[in-house]
Amino acid sequence: MTERTVLVTGGNRGIGLACALAFAEQGHRVAVTCRGEAPPEVVEAGLLPVACDITDAAQVDAAFTRIEEELGPVEVLVSNAGITRDGLVLRMSDEDFAEVLDANLTGGFRVARRAVKGMMRARWGRIVFVSSIAGRIGQTGQANYAASKAGLVGLGRSLAKEFASRGITVNVVAPGPIVTDMLEALPEEQQASYAETVPLGRLGRPEEIAAAVGFLASEEAGFVTGAVLPVDGGLFMG
Numbered sequence: 001m002t003e004r005t006v007l008v009t010g011g012n013r014g015i016g017l018a019c020a021l022a023f024a025e026q027g028h029r030v031a032v033t034c035r036g037e038a039p040p041e042v043v044e045a046g047l048l049p050v051a052c053d054i055t056d057a058a059q060v061d062a063a064f065t066r067i068e069e070e071l072g073p074v075e076v077l078v079s080n081a082g083i084t085r086d087g088l089v090l091r092m093s094d095e096d097f098a099e100v101l102d103a104n105l106t107g108g109f110r111v112a113r114r115a116v117k118g119m120m121r122a123r124w125g126r127i128v129f130v131s132s133i134a135g136r137i138g139q140t141g142q143a144n145y146a147a148s149k150a151g152l153v154g155l156g157r158s159l160a161k162e163f164a165s166r167g168i169t170v171n172v173v174a175p176g177p178i179v180t181d182m183l184e185a186l187p188e189e190q191q192a193s194y195a196e197t198v199p200l201g202r203l204g205r206p207e208e209i210a211a212a213v214g215f216l217a218s219e220e221a222g223f224v225t226g227a228v229l230p231v232d233g234g235l236f237m238g
Contacts, residue, residue: 001027002219005072007064009033009054009111010081012042014180015130018206019078019213020047026214029071033063033081054081054107055099064114073118076217079108080130082148084182086141097144104148109155112170116163125168126217129156130209133176133232149174153228160226169225171216176232178204199234 011020011032017039024030024045031048032038038049048070052063067074082104085096112127119125134142135149153172160170177183177194183203184191195203212231215221230236 004028004075004217005067006030006076006078006217007033007067007074007111007115008078008080009052009107011047011078012036012039012049014182015175015178015206015209016078016080017041018210019080021045022207022210022214023076023217028076031067031071031074054110055102057110060110060114068118073122074115075119075122075124076126076128077111077115078128078130078213078217079111079152081107082130082145084142084145086145088141089143092144097147100144101148101151104145105151105155108152112155112159116159116168119168120163120166123167125163125166126221127156127159127168127170128213128216129170129172130213131172131174131228133174133230133236136174136228136230136236156228157226164225169216169222171221171224171226172228173209173212173216174228174230174232174236175209176204176230176235178206178209180206197235198232202233204231204233 006023006028008016008020010016012034020030020032031050033050033052042049050063052059085100129152131152132149134146138146156170156172209231212229
């Protein structure tokens, strides 16, 4: 296995943290971005926490510069950071819509644009965008979130075509309902209701998303680019 420098944005919890820990266990050098203080799991695992708000291009550039100095050029980027501002469209403000798109979609564009500079020089790179099933089937009360996650598919496939000749692959993972802090905060009855909609009859685990991301970032996935991989228990079969 070739040891790589990996950056997971929003890697301080949930799916992002699961991805970061999986890469670290495989022997890679791993950095994670977070907007607040890094949790103990990040420090204990030897990950490099980097403060970064991906809605700020200057902070993105500064984060990459620090990672390059301490770990080396980013070779694998997992664009996972994102936010929610849920609400029905008639009650959703312009700010709530714009802020979600800026963080989830434009933020992904910012980190990918910065990452490909080093990848192009190396003529090797892996970019994985973490989307959502909401971006494929829509979700009541999440027009902004669904739009941002759907946009990652178009962004990812455009980048896949632009950089294929440089040995850079770009793919998208679309998780279904996953057991994270946000989901666990819901009443048990609501969690059970979500699980009932999944053909496999259960909620997914962050580690299952991390496994899919890990494959797409691997040497073995070198002939896979522009793909959208659903990890959703069968919810979306189109």
